[in-house]
Amino acid sequence: MSEPGADAVSPLPWRLARTSAEAHLYMDLHPCGTCATARFHPRGATVFIDGELGSRFAGACQSCGALREFVFRLPEHIVLSGDRIRYGADRPSELIDPGEWLLVADGASARGRVDPTGLTPQGLAAHRDLLDTAVAAMEEVLKFVPPRGDAVPDSVFFSARGRAVYEAEPGRFGVVRLIAVLDTYREIAARFGRD
Structure with a gap:
């Protein structure tokens, strides 16, 4: 093929x-x-x-x-x-590992603004999409945490890029920290409202 x-x-x-x-x-x-x-x-x-x-x-x-x-x-x-x-229902991704999802969240949040003041309708929609992407990607990272687990296990990183993210800073994959970041992204995204 x-x-x-x-x-x-x-x-x-x-x-x-x-x-x-x-x-x-x-x-x-x-x-x-x-x-x-x-x-x-x-x-x-x-x-x-x-x-x-x-x-x-x-x-x-x-x-x-x-x-x-x-x-x-x-x-x-x-x-x-x-x-x-x-990006998907409750099961973890088979395509993108948690390290790559974290990179997606980092990239989207870095490009998004935290304050919608002064944005045109098009700018508001674009930044809302970036923040929604960051939220969705963080939700995907959390899907890799086993039931009653306190962190993403190192065994679930299947890409070289994702494993490098994990090895550089494994503490970022603890549940408490992941939820704190997700809650922050959700709070910022809420400032941008919905059409």
């Missing part, structure tokens, strides 16, 4: 993308293997592999033209996001 040089999620075993938002975030986190740019506007298609329903995203890298392809398994039940960003 892939051409040489394509970035692909192996169909066997192919990993679950719980939502379209999670699939697109995963693709953003995995830039082109040829030129390392993330600019990529794929075409999506529904596929069947071994009788299972999935999604295939493929297209040319906008920088170097290399073919990029990702294939994901679809969930049995669609998760509706409602009026906010959601």
